[in-house]
Amino acid sequence: MSLKIDIKKAQQFLDKKVTILQPRVNEVHKMIKEKTGLGNDFLGWLDLPYAYNKEEVERIYKLKEQFKNLDVLVVVGIGGSYLGAKAGLEFVKEPFKKSKPEIIFAGNHLSANYLKNLLKYLNKKNYAINVISKSGTTTEPAVAFRFLKQHIEAKYGVEEARRRIFATTDKARGALFQLATQEGYEKFVIEDNVGGRFSVLSAVGLLPFIFAGVDVKEILAGAQKAYDDAQDPDLKKNPAYLYAATRYALYESGKAVEYLVNYEPRLGFFAEWWKQLYGESEGKNGKGLLVNSASFTTDLHSLGQQIQDGQRIIFETVMQVKKTDKLAIPFDDADLDKLNYIAGKEVSYVNLQALLGTQMAHVDGNVPNILLTIDKMDAYHFGYLVYFFEIACAMSAYLLGVNPFDQPGVEAYKKNMFALLGKKWESLQQTQEKKQLN
Numbered sequence: 137m138s139l140k141i142d143i144k145k146a147q148q149f150l151d152k153k154v155t156i157l158q159p160r161v162n163e164v165h166k167m168i169k170e171k172t173g174l175g176n177d178f179l180g181w182l183d184l185p186y187a188y189n190k191e192e193v194e195r196i197y198k199l200k201e202q203f204k205n206l207d208v209l210v211v212v213g214i215g216g217s218y219l220g221a222k223a224g225l226e227f228v229k230e231p232f233k234k235s236k237p238e239i240i241f242a243g244n245h246l247s248a249n250y251l252k253n254l255l256k257y258l259n260k261k262n263y264a265i266n267v268i269s270k271s272g273t274t275t276e277p278a279v280a281f282r283f284l285k286q287h288i289e290a291k292y293g294v295e296e297a298r299r300r301i302f303a304t305t306d307k308a309r310g311a312l313f314q315l316a317t318q319e320g321y322e323k324f325v326i327e328d329n330v331g332g333r334f335s336v337l338s339a340v341g342l343l344p345f346i347f348a349g350v351d352v353k354e355i356l357a358g359a360q361k362a363y364d365d366a367q368d369p370d371l372k373k374n375p376a377y378l379y380a381a382t383r384y385a386l387y388e389s390g391k392a393v394e395y396l397v398n399y400e401p402r403l404g405f406f407a408e409w410w411k412q413l414y415g416e417s418e419g420k421n422g423k424g425l426l427v428n429s430a431s432f433t434t435d436l437h438s439l440g441q442q443i444q445d446g447q448r449i450i451f452e453t454v455m456q457v458k459k460t461d462k463l464a465i466p467f468d469d470a471d472l473d474k475l476n477y478i479a480g481k482e483v484s485y486v487n488l489q490a491l492l493g494t495q496m497a498h499v500d501g502n503v504p505n506i507l508l509t510i511d512k513m514d515a516y517h518f519g520y521l522v523y524f525f526e527i528a529c530a531m532s533a534y535l536l537g538v539n540p541f542d543q544p545g546v547e548a549y550k551k552n553m554f555a556l557l558g559k560k561w562e563s564l565q566q567t568q569e570k571k572q573l574n
């Protein structure tokens with residue numbers, strides 16, 4: 137089993153069966169397959185599980201071999217050029233285990249404090265840079281890369297620095313493409329028809345994964361299974377479409393907020409990737425669910441009150457992991473904490489009872505629950521979930537009647553920021569170019 141979906145605790149809140157949406161789902165499925173919907177130029181990700189760039193994957197493995205003694209790979213990027221790789225690394229990585237090279241992310245904010253300390257940290261490290269930007273003009277990564285480029289050139293000399301910078305960008309256009317071509321950096325491509333937030337199965341995610349030692353064949357195998365599972369639009373057979381249709385039905389019934397909930401800290405960052413995917417794809421024209429996330433049981437001690445008892449506009453999509461480590465709670469003679477009644481029980485068993493108890497309480501409190509169960513937190517299941525949520529997102533956004541593949545709203549803050557920084561007509565040019573590229 138790759139993924140199991142249970143919508144019973146959501147269905148009970150709906151007047152009509154979710155399957156009533158089947159004819160509409162069939163239409164949208166056809167629209168996706170035949171590439172006739174809004175934004176259809178950006179459906180290149182649809183086939184990535186099988187049609188990923190094999191030549192690039194081989195080249196990345198060779199590059200890793202050439203740089204096998206690196207201490208650090210700095211990955212520069214933001215949004216879709218950052219979140220998927222970060223989410224995947226957290227998803228598969230055992231806590232406290234150090235990877236060599238260490239993967240450090242930069243360019244995903246404008247913190248001088250972070251940047252200054254990163255540069256100091258890199259003084260003593262053997263490092264390389266993977267700069268990822270489809271447009272090459274996104275402010276945050278461009279600022280970070282400007283510092284990093286100067287640092288690496290000062291440290292290794294310009295020639296060697298050129299060898300140590302890998303650029304993942306558009307294949308023919310944009311500022312980063314131009315710079316990488318001029319300088320002769322190793323280049324990897326984000327295809328025109330793959331938008332940033334759908335790019336994790338391209339070099340955008342695969343390069344950092346390979347350098348971190350993650351088995352990308354397994355990620356792709358998981359994504360391939362999710363692809364296969366999404367070929368038949370029948371809601372009884374297609375878990376991704378069932379998820380999309382259920383969240384759409386809940387939205388139509390008046391729910392406004394979807395929480396993606398996990399019970400494993402390693403899944404926390406996956407929700408950040410998911411939030412961009414659904415937030416940028418659906419939040420437009422005054423429509424779309426607000427996307428939020430929670431890590432339980434941690435957040436039951438902070439957000440729990442509000443979810444249970446605040447405005448009744450929330451539903452939850454809970455991610456459950458079946459197999460985790462075996463660890464029995466020890467017996468204690470004094471039993472001052474009164475835990476001996478569960479001594480000998482597995483921690484994961486207690487976590488499961490927390491999940492079941494919370495689900496009951498939240499459902500009683502009018503919070504519908506969709507339950508997604510995966511077996512393990514490994515590369516295969518990460519790949520499965522990536523494709524599962526991507527294809528579900530396309531279905532969901534089309535059900536909503538919006539273009540899943542643009543993000544016009546993101547430009548508003550940039551225009552103001554550029555204006556405040558004294559940049560005028562050029563900023564508009566950048567905006568135009570970026571719109572075309574993403």
Ligand SMILES: O=P(O)(O)OC[C@H]1O[C@](O)(CO)[C@@H](O)[C@@H]1O
Pocket residue numbers: 214215216217268269270271272273274277332333416543546573574
């Ligand atoms: O890869 P780029 O062009 O730097 O863009 C990064 C991110 O910025 C956005 O364009 C929003 O500004 C996202 O859609 C994208 O994932």
